[in-house]
Amino acid sequence: MMTSLLAATLLSTTLTAPPSVLAADVRLAWTTDGKVRISWSETSAAPNTVSLERDGADDLLLGSPSAAQLNELVLEPAALEPSTAGTSAARIVVSEPSGDIARSAYFDRYQRDRVVPRISYLANGDLAWSVPPDQVTDTTPNDPLDSAKPTTYGLRLMSGEQPWAYDRCRIEYTTPSTAPNGVLSKQRAMEIRTLAYNEWGTAELDWRLIGSSSVALNASSTSPYGATTTLTGKVGARAIYENPKPPGDVPPICFDADGGVRANTAITLQARNSATGPWYAVGPGKTDAAGNYKFSLRTPGTREYRVTVGGTSSMQPATSPARTVRSSTRVVSARFIQPAVKVGTQPQAYLWVDPAGTQKAALQFKNASGAWQGLTSKTLYAGRGLVAFPWNIRGTFQFRWWIPGSTTPTGLRVEPAYSGVFSLTVS
CATH class of the missing domain: 2.60.40.730 (SOR catalytic domain)
Incomplete structure (x- = not known):
């Protein structure tokens, strides 16, 4: 009789399931300061183990709250180890010592992977950058940690430019934008990092030095x-x-x-x-x-x-x-046809210039006071001209031409010029 009672007692103990401590769901949400809140319900206080269950990797222990603590963990996004694999789904597993387990819905922890941006330059020298569109498809749409905020892009710039702290690196960030491109109006050597921002943090897409x-x-x-x-x-x-x-x-x-x-x-x-x-x-x-x-x-x-x-x-x-x-104006030739003449013979002064236009050139001579004085003028034809003038003074005299400026057929300005000095001897 005692043996039968003991056996019945043992059988009853073996077949009785452990009490359910955890509720069926694990809740996930973002806090107002960008952290992940993990919460769950219990029928009675118990110590818990909170882990991240991931595809293709061992579970990651996130925390072990005691029975006296709140049924929640608040973690930085980095603690959930964001992934560049768009198909990598994960969920939170909460367990307690009796073996009771509760799981969250699946969610992604996606951050964009490294990519080579396109670098080009505008006509004024500004640097234009762009990254190709992200082709990754969300495999857990509308999961509890999906954010309504789109991914934004920007640059981190480091240079040695002053006036900031002497000999310290100057760090600047461009304003993030949903457009995966931008224009940088900087003309100095620098380090450029292309960044993508989303709810899981900042991903570095590219790093380069630009001289x-x-x-x-x-x-x-x-x-x-x-x-x-x-x-x-x-x-x-x-x-x-x-x-x-x-x-x-x-x-x-x-x-x-x-x-x-x-x-x-x-x-x-x-x-x-x-x-x-x-x-x-x-x-x-x-x-x-x-x-x-x-x-x-x-x-x-x-x-x-x-x-x-x-x-x-x-x-x-x-x-x-x-x-x-x-x-x-280029003077090809400036001279007298006969540099020595007799009194009574009219000298003939010749001029050939380039560009070959219709400039009105002035012939000058150096007077007894040593100053240049105008004598006569000649309108050139195809850049050439010949002028005769009376001269009845014996001696040797210096002459020169002044040629005005002109405009070429292509619209370019040609400045005025003096010819070299040439002489006339009258006997």
């Missing part, structure tokens, strides 16, 4: 019309250098330093016809191994010149300062 360029341009201020003008210069580079851990546990040190030259690099010579006119290309060129370049061209009239170098994914473009080369 700055400089273009020097040397040119003579004047050149005769049609003569060869030579423009020279050099294309240099600057780079940002960083010492991330200087001695003494002080902030990183950054400085903008000489980055060498842009060797064997394509450049473009540009010109414009006036200080307010549009720039246009004159011709391409290329730097040598030392970053130097040289352009030689026929002077077509007065123009402003500049040299541009394009940008790359690691180097910004640059434009040289403008240099004006004034074109003066």
Whole structure:
């Protein structure tokens, strides 16, 4: 009888299920300050274990609240280990010592993976950046931790530019935008990080160093019309250098330093016809191994010149300062047909200039006081003219032509000029 009673008691104990301590659901929500709140209900107080159950990975222990604590955990999003795999679903598992388990709905912890942005440059040298659209599909739509806020994008910029703390890195952030692109109006060497922001935090999509360029341009201020003008210069580079851990546990040190030259690099010579006119290309060129370049061209009239170098994914473009080369009328020939004549013979003064227009040139002579004095004038035909004049004074005299400025058929200004001095002897 005692044996039967004991057996019945043991059987009853074996078949009785443990009491249900946890309610069926685990609730997930965002707090107002961007943290994840995990909460659950219990029929009686018990210590709990809270874990993250993930596809393809071991469960991650998130916390072990005691029976005396609230039935919730509030965690930073990073504690749930955000994933760049769009198909990675997870859920929260809450358990207690008796073996009772409750689970949340599945949710994603997606942050965008690294991607190479497209870098280009606008006509004014501003840097334009963009990242391709995100092709990942949400495999847990409308999950408890989905946010109505869209992903935004921006840049983190680091440079050694002053005036901030001396020799410290200057850190700036562009304003985040839902557009995965933007324009950066910075012309200096810097470190650029492309960032994507969502409810799970900040993802770094790309990191790169971008140097700055400089273009020097040397040119003579004047050149005769049609003569060869030579423009020279050099294309240099600057780079940002960083010492991330200087001695003494002080902030990183950054400085903008000489980055060498842009060797064997394509450049473009540009010109414009006036200080307010549009720039246009004159011709391409290329730097040598030392970053130097040289352009030689026929002077077509007065123009402003500049040299541009394009940008790359690691180097910004640059434009040289403008240099004006004034074109003066070129005197091909200025002389007397007969430099020695007898009294009573009219001398004939000849002039040939370029550009070959219809300028009205003035013939001058040096008088007895040593001053230049006007004598006569001649309207040229195709840039040439011959004028005869009476001269009845014996001796040797100096003459010159003054040629007014003109405009070429292409609209370029040619400055006025004096011819060289030529002599007449009258006996």
